[in-house]
Amino acid sequence: MSKDVSFKSSANIQEIPIPEDKVPIEIKSMTDHKSVELYLQLLESGSEKKRDIRLVSVGEKGTGKTSLIKKLFGEDITGNNKKTEIHGRLLKPFEERRQQNVIVEPAVEGADIGGMDNIPSTVDREPRKLEAVFEQPGIVKPKGISISKVNPPGITASDIKPSGINAPNVNPLVASKQSHQPIEQAKRDIETMLTDKSKVDLKDKEDYATLLLWDFAGDEEFYHTHQTFLSPDAIYLVVAKLNEAHDKKAQEMFQLWMHSIHCYCITDEQKNKAGSDEGKNICLEPPVVLVGSHKDKLEPTERQQMVTTMRSSLCDITIFLTCKD
Numbered sequence: 622m623s624k625d626v627s628f629k630s631s632a633n634i635q636e637i638p639i640p641e642d643k644v645p646i647e648i649k650s651m652t653d654h655k656s657v658e659l660y661l662q663l664l665e666s667g668s669e670k671k672r673d674i675r676l677v678s679v680g681e682k683g684t685g686k687t688s689l690i691k692k693l694f695g696e697d698i699t700g701n702n703k704k705t706e707i708h709g710r711l712l713k714p715f716e717e718r719r720q721q722n723v724i725v726e727p728a729v730e731g732a733d734i735g736g737m738d739n740i741p742s743t744v745d746r747e748p749r750k751l752e753a754v755f756e757q758p759g760i761v762k763p764k765g766i767s768i769s770k771v772n773p774p775g776i777t778a779s780d781i782k783p784s785g786i787n788a789p790n791v792n793p794l795v796a797s798k799q800s801h802q803p804i805e806q807a808k809r810d811i812e813t814m815l816t817d818k819s820k821v822d823l824k825d826k827e828d829y830a831t832l833l834l835w836d837f838a839g840d841e842e843f844y845h846t847h848q849t850f851l852s853p854d855a856i857y858l859v860v861a862k863l864n865e866a867h868d869k870k871a872q873e874m875f876q877l878w879m880h881s882i883h884c885y886c887i888t889d890e891q892k893n894k895a896g897s898d899e900g901k902n903i904c905l906e907p908p909v910v911l912v913g914s915h916k917d918k919l920e921p922t923e924r925q926q927m928v929t930t931m932r933s934s935l936c937d938i939t940i941f942l943t944c945k946d
């Protein structure tokens with residue numbers, strides 16, 4: 622059901638109703654009212670439904686964010702694929718020209734596509750955003766992946782070709798914290814993806830959602846830019862090292878991420894309720910999945926203790942894993 626709120630038009634100071642569910646929070650939170658006005662005008666000239674699922678992985682540097690995402694989508698995390706990624710990108714123009722029956726010459730004299738040792742490391746640091754197309758409703762397919770580029774500062778992404786995710790169970794992750802059943806289901810799906818990819822339905826389906834993977838760089842230099850990219854319409858993976866769970870700095874960093882996500886993503890409705898009685902029972906949005914990495918670095922006896930410590934955190938789902946498995 623649509624709920625109308627009002628804003629004062631910059632052109633003529635009069636209240637204009639805004640169909641709240643039609644204006645995204647990113648536009649509504651812009652301080653100039655022209656953006657909302659312009660957005661509504663553009664809506665009148667036509668619109669289309671865009672199904673995006675944004676998966677954002679955050680955490681301290683080196684906690685294993687990229688390894689986790691790669692693992693989730695069945696990529697090689699041993700480092701061997703690094704060469705393959707660069708290899709693939711450099712080979713692409715050659716492949717295209719070959720397909721057009723043009724004689725291919727090396728772009729650089731002496732360039733050896735097979736020997737990648739001379740490739741500057743910056744080549745691999747180019748920020749990229751990946752889009753994977755998924756079925757919705759239904760179960761995702763790995764084919765039909767589209768990859769696009771974006772350059773948000775401090776966000777890196779790996780060349781990931783998702784091998785499947787259960788879309789109907791992704792949406793409930795960003796739904797209310799009160800509904801535990803879908804969250805449990807989402808947890809099971811993530812575990813399934815990590816353990817047995819053969820269970821993922823690979824059949825073609827007509828409808829798709831686009832999965833955007835945002836793998837934030839853990840370097841502190843980028844932290845001040847992150848607020849720009851934190852939005853309530855996302856699924857957050859906060860990655861922390863299990864073997865550093867007692868480390869004070871690691872704990873502070875974890876708290877920083879939890880606070881940042883909830884502080885920058887809080888909706889107007891939640892802000893209004895915060896001071897009221899109703900607000901006492903309010904659940905923080907968006908829900909967060911806490912991933913404890915480096916499980917392999919813990920002694921078996923320590924594991925249970927860590928599991929208990931991390932489960933007491935403010936997260937909706939807690940997963941413990943090692944990307945080294």
Ligand SMILES: Nc1nc2c(ncn2[C@@H]2O[C@H](COP(=O)(O)OP(=O)(O)OP(=O)(O)O)[C@@H](O)[C@H]2O)c(=O)[nH]1
Nearest residue numbers: 682683684685686687688838839914915943944945
């Ligand atoms: N032993 C162990 N090593 C891991 C695990 N997960 C990741 N690593 C290693 O930790 C290092 C850092 O992993 P990344 O995935 O690059 O970490 P990141 O969080 O993406 O790092 P930044 O992007 O620099 O913030 C790599 O050498 C990984 O192989 C794990 O569960 N166990």
